[in-house]
Amino acid sequence: MTNKDSRITLAITGASGAPYALRLLECLVAQEQQVLVLISSAAKVVFATEENMQFPGGTEATAAFLQEYLENKGIAVQDKQIQVFGKHEWFSPAASGSAAPKKMVICPCSTSTLSAVATGASNTLIERAADVVLKERGQLIVVPREMPLHAIHLEHMLKLAQVGATIMPASPGFYQSPQTIDDLVDFVVARILDHLGLEQNLIGRWGYSNTSGSTGKE
Structure with missing residues (x-):
C-alpha cells in the first residue's frame, strides 16, 4: 500500500471520544x-476509561493490537495497512513534508493539542505531523470534544481555520432519529468521511433519506 492518495494520518489525543476514533479507524481501513x-x-488513559482497552507497550505491538481488534470485527486488514509511531519518532513519514500523507485527522482533539497545533509547536510527533500537513497545504481535520469553550x-x-484546517466539533445531529450511542458516533464519523472525500453509508443524506418532523424553520 504505497499510493499516496490512499494514506492518512490519524492522531488520537486525550479528549473524551474514544468511540469516534475507533469507528473512524474501522471505516478508513x-x-x-x-x-x-x-x-x-x-x-491511552481515555481508552482505558471509556473502552476498557489497554494498549500494549511498543508501536509494533500496538499496531498488531489494533489489527486484531479490527479483524475481530470482521474487517480485513492488509499487511502494513496500520502503522503506529511513537510520540518522539521523528523519522516517521508523518514528520516530513516530503513523505507525510496529505490528509490528517485529529480525532478526538484535546484542547492541549489544539493549542499546540494552533501555535506551531512541534514538541511531539502529533504536533509536528499537523504542522507538516498545514505547511504542505494538505488537509487537516480537527475534531474537538470539549464544552463549554472559553x-x-x-x-x-x-487561527487553525484561517490557515486552512477544518474544525469539526464532535456534535452529532438528531434529525436521523438515533436509537443508540453507535448511531451518534456514526453521525460524526460520517461527516469526517465526507470531508475526506471517502464513501460512507453510515447515515442517509439530508433530503434523500426518510426523515420526519419539522426542521424548525418556517
Missing part, C-alpha cells in the same frame, strides 16, 4: 486506506 496512527499518552479555545480554532 475498510476503505483500504493506509493509516498512520499516532496515539498520545493521555489518549475564548482561548475559540481563538485557537479560529
Whole structure:
C-alpha cells in the first residue's frame, strides 16, 4: 500500500471520544486506506476509561493490537495497512513534508493539542505531523470534544481555520432519529468521511433519506 492518495494520518489525543476514533479507524481501513496512527499518552488513559482497552507497550505491538481488534470485527486488514509511531519518532513519514500523507485527522482533539497545533509547536510527533500537513497545504481535520469553550479555545480554532484546517466539533445531529450511542458516533464519523472525500453509508443524506418532523424553520 504505497499510493499516496490512499494514506492518512490519524492522531488520537486525550479528549473524551474514544468511540469516534475507533469507528473512524474501522471505516478508513475498510476503505483500504493506509493509516498512520499516532496515539498520545493521555489518549491511552481515555481508552482505558471509556473502552476498557489497554494498549500494549511498543508501536509494533500496538499496531498488531489494533489489527486484531479490527479483524475481530470482521474487517480485513492488509499487511502494513496500520502503522503506529511513537510520540518522539521523528523519522516517521508523518514528520516530513516530503513523505507525510496529505490528509490528517485529529480525532478526538484535546484542547492541549489544539493549542499546540494552533501555535506551531512541534514538541511531539502529533504536533509536528499537523504542522507538516498545514505547511504542505494538505488537509487537516480537527475534531474537538470539549464544552463549554472559553475564548482561548475559540481563538485557537479560529487561527487553525484561517490557515486552512477544518474544525469539526464532535456534535452529532438528531434529525436521523438515533436509537443508540453507535448511531451518534456514526453521525460524526460520517461527516469526517465526507470531508475526506471517502464513501460512507453510515447515515442517509439530508433530503434523500426518510426523515420526519419539522426542521424548525418556517
